[in-house]
Amino acid sequence: xxxxxxxxxxxxxxxxxxxxxxxxxxxxxxxxxxxxxxxxxxxxxxxxxxxxxxxxxxxxxxxxxxxxxxxxxxxxxxxxxxxxxxxxxxxxxxxxxxxxxxxxxxxxxxxxxxxxxxxxxxxxxx
Amino acid sequence: xxxxxxxxxxxxxxxxxxxxxxxxxxxxxxxxxxxxxxxxxxxxxxxxxxxxxxxxxxxxxxxxxxxxxxxxxxxxxxxxxxxxxxxxxxxxxxxxxxxxxxxxxx
Numbered sequence: 001x002x003x004x005x006x007x008x009x010x011x012x013x014x015x016x017x018x019x020x021x022x023x024x025x026x027x028x029x030x031x032x033x034x035x036x037x038x039x040x041x042x043x044x045x046x047x048x049x050x051x052x053x054x055x056x057x058x059x060x061x062x063x064x065x066x067x068x069x070x071x072x073x074x075x076x077x078x079x080x081x082x083x084x085x086x087x088x089x090x091x092x093x094x095x096x097x098x099x100x101x102x103x104x105x106x107x108x109x110x111x112x113x114x115x116x117x118x119x120x121x122x123x124x125x126x
Numbered sequence: 127x128x129x130x131x132x133x134x135x136x137x138x139x140x141x142x143x144x145x146x147x148x149x150x151x152x153x154x155x156x157x158x159x160x161x162x163x164x165x166x167x168x169x170x171x172x173x174x175x176x177x178x179x180x181x182x183x184x185x186x187x188x189x190x191x192x193x194x195x196x197x198x199x200x201x202x203x204x205x206x207x208x209x210x211x212x213x214x215x216x217x218x219x220x221x222x223x224x225x226x227x228x229x230x231x232x
Contacts, residue, residue, distance in 0.1 A: 039221075049220065049223070065220075111159070113161070114174070116168040119167075119168050
């Protein structure tokens, strides 16, 4: 049974870096049939996909255009987890952040988000 | 960028069938996934790849997809089905979500 456990601070100051971690159990961050995503949700933007990290003989990271210049994903195979870093945050980055697994059973195929973390509310405020 | 359009709200009488639509250009050529989100909780997958139900999702939930509209149907609606529902597709290697539909069971 796949479970995703999120951790990280709920309050970040403007211009600083938002950092969250998603610990995986029941699967591997290096799985060849999955990718690992971060998604955020706010009243103004709804559900917004931020990107994915996955391993296919080497590591790949794909980021949403809206945050591409500020975002980094880091998979950690030793701890079986992956993390999100979002730099130079503003109040517009206030949201609930989710990690999720993407089903990817075939090469270069992307399907449903079949497992989600519990969500971390993050507020950007002085 | 690709857009998915959902009605803001749908109401259904207890025991009747609710239908929630998701509109998008030629969406019938894409795989559509549906999520249920109750207040304060993470989304839960209820339909994947147009018509498939994950383990543990009641048979009352079904999906269809053709042309420019995908539809989530919930038969014999129950009070516990009240939630927000979101459709999702992939387009140009980007995950796209609909704006969500609030389902009210009367």
